Amino acid sequence: MAKTPLRVAVTGAAGQIGYSLLFRIANGDMLGKDQPVILQLLEIADEKAQKALKGVMMEIDDCAFPLLAGMTAHADPMTAFKDADFALLVGARPRGPGMERKDLLEANAQIFTVQGKALDAVASRNVKVLVVGNPANTNAYIAMKSAPSLPAKNFTAMLRLDHNRALSQIAAKTGKPVASIEKLCVWGNHSPTMYADYRFAQIDGASVKDSIGDDAWNRDTFLPTVGKRGGAIIEARGLSSAASAANAAIDHMHDWFLGTNGKWTTMGIPSDGSYGIPEGTMFGFPVTTENGEYTIVQDLPIDEFSQERINLTLKELTEERDGVAHLLA
Ligand code: NAD
Ligand code: LMR
Numbered sequence: 001m002a003k004t005p006l007r008v009a010v011t012g013a014a015g016q017i018g019y020s021l022l023f024r025i026a027n028g029d030m031l032g033k034d035q036p037v038i039l040q041l042l043e044i045a046d047e048k049a050q051k052a053l054k055g056v057m058m059e060i061d062d063c064a065f066p067l068l069a070g071m072t073a074h075a076d077p078m079t080a081f082k083d084a085d086f087a088l089l090v091g092a093r094p095r096g097p098g099m100e101r102k103d104l105l106e107a108n109a110q111i112f113t114v115q116g117k118a119l120d121a122v123a124s125r126n127v128k129v130l131v132v133g134n135p136a137n138t139n140a141y142i143a144m145k146s147a148p149s150l151p152a153k154n155f156t157a158m159l160r161l162d163h164n165r166a167l168s169q170i171a172a173k174t175g176k177p178v179a180s181i182e183k184l185c186v187w188g189n190h191s192p193t194m195y196a197d198y199r200f201a202q203i204d205g206a207s208v209k210d211s212i213g214d215d216a217w218n219r220d221t222f223l224p225t226v227g228k229r230g231g232a233i234i235e236a237r238g239l240s241s242a243a244s245a246a247n248a249a250i251d252h253m254h255d256w257f258l259g260t261n262g263k264w265t266t267m268g269i270p271s272d273g274s275y276g277i278p279e280g281t282m283f284g285f286p287v288t289t290e291n292g293e294y295t296i297v298q299d300l301p302i303d304e305f306s307q308e309r310i311n312l313t314l315k316e317l318t319e320e321r322d323g324v325a326h327l328l329a
Contacts, residue, residue, distance in 0.1 A: 005036035005069035007124070009084040011077070011115065012091025013041035014052040016239060017132060020246035021088065022056065026065040030250045031086075031257055038070035042080035042091065050075060077118035084123045086257075088249055089115060089143065092133025094240040101134040101191050101230070102320055109324045112139040116146025128256055128292075129155045132249055136190045137268050137282040138320040144270060144282070145328045152280065153294075156256070157268030159194070159284035161241065161248035162186045166196040166226045173222075174211060176203045184208075185286030185297070186266045187306075188313025189320075192227040194284060195309035200300060223309075259290045267294055275302065275310070281317055 008025055012018050018041075024030065025037060041057070043049040053073050060071060074080035081087060092108040095101055111133070119127060127150065131140035136157040144155035163186050171178045180203045187195040198218070201208035212218070225232075233241045255265050264286045271277035274285065274296045286297040302310065 003035055005038045006031060006085040007038045007040055007083050009040040009042065009081050009087040009123075011042040011080070011087075011089050012133065013073075014043045014049050014056055015090065016094075016242035017090045017246050017249070019056060020243040021090065021249060022060060023063060023065075024246065024250050026060055026063065026068045028065075028067045030253050033067070036067050036069040038072075039068065040072050040074060040080050040082070040084060042074045042077055044091070045075040077115050078122055081115070081118050081123045081127075084119070084127050086253060087119060087123060087127055087129045088132060088253070089129065089139070090132040090249070092139065095134065095234065097234055097238075101136075102138075102316075102323075104134050105138060105320060105323055108133055108135070108139060109142055109327050112142040113146045113327050116143035119143065120147035120149050123150070125150065127154055128253065130158060130249060130252055130256075131156070131268075132158045132245060134190070135320060137284075137317055138324060140268060141270075141280075141282040141321060142324055142327065144280075152270045155270065155282070156252070156294075157190060157282050157284075158245075158248060158252055159186050159190055159266045159268045160252040161245055162190060162194050162196060162226060162229075162284070163266035164244070164248055164251065165229045166198070166222075169222055169225055170198055170201065170208060170212075173217070174203060174208065180204055181208065183264050183286075184266075185264055186226075186284045187286075187310050188284050189317045190268065190284070191313070191316060192224075192231075193309075193313040193316045194227055195306065195313055196223060196226045197306060197309075198222075199303075199306070200286075255289050256294060257292055260288050262288055264288060264297055269294060269296075272296065274298065275300075277310075277314060278318075281314065281321070283314070283317065
């Protein structure tokens with residue numbers, strides 16, 4: 001028997017990321033090849049944006065996706081999020097050359113208070129929320145705080161692009177396939193302070209750290225490359241990453257919903273106090289997922305270098321949180 005369709009709300013649906021994301025959701029890449037979906041698409045009320053959204057929807061129609069059980073366009077989050085089982089909050093202003101993601105804080109924070117309140121009011125009580133719009137961790141924190149009747153654990157931020165970038169760099173360095181790399185993680189904020197950590201990573205049971213051997217590569221090449229990759233793409237493309245961001249959003253939701261079979265991945269989630277990260281801080285952690293729930297990988301040793309890096313990214317997140325406190329008062 002066919003499964004009941006699940007409702008997937010996507011904001012910023014006519015934007016760059018939306019254009020890569022929606023087709024893949026409708027194709028079953030996110031929730032499974034046997035899971036029908038209903039797309040509930042939100043754009044700003046602006047005539048041009050709504051017209052562009054209609055155009056994207058015409059193209060989605062033209063794909064005749066067998067799993068697409070319905071699709072609606074919205075300019076109001078209160079209707080877009082109605083009964084949503086999943087919400088991908090992409091819509092926000094992207095940064096341009098020379099900006100840091102936190103420069104977007106003022107411009108974008110307002111969006112996430114409004115949308116958090118709307119989710120609180122009308123979404124499924126089990127809604128799984130992924131914030132992609134930057135600065136993703138703090139926006140996710142704002143949405144979570146604006147939705148007090150929903151479980152805090154339902155709000156997450158996207159660190160998966162950083163995780164995937166780190167995987168790809170390690171694959172290139174070791175000459176091994178991406179799929180063979182396990183136990184990698186990225187701690188902290190989706191910003192250049194993030195700490196991509198391969199101390200525990202393994203390829204076919206062998207330590208990645210030992211096989212690379214060279215701590216200087218970690219410090220001087222790997223961490224800056226992964227941390228500044230978003231900026232490097234903006235520099236090269238003149239636009240921020242879009243297809244790879246959409247791909248990471250698909251990966252994040254797929255693994256949250258369908259499980260990682262014991263494998264590690266990275267999710268930005270509200271801390272439960274693990275590793276000394278204050279409760280509620282939206283922080284990238286190593287997790288495994290099963291039955292629609294994530295669990296932080298516990299008891300990993302944190303050496304002095306790692307603690308310094310974790311402190312640095314936590315400090316930035318604390319500053320960002322303090323910077324938006326007035327919006328949550
Ligand atoms: P874009 O400008 O192409 O598209 C954004 C879309 O959002 C636009 O169509 C805009 O009209 C819409 N929008 C703006 N405010 C909205 C609102 N309140 N409600 C609904 N829609 C709204 O930008 P993009 O390239 O698609 O990027 C979107 C966001 O994702 C940016 O903030 C970008 O920095 C971020 N991003 C995050 C990651 C990550 O890893 N977390 C990766 C890439 C991009
Ligand atoms: C990325 O990491 O590619 C995105 O967050 C876009 C950006 O501003 O870097």
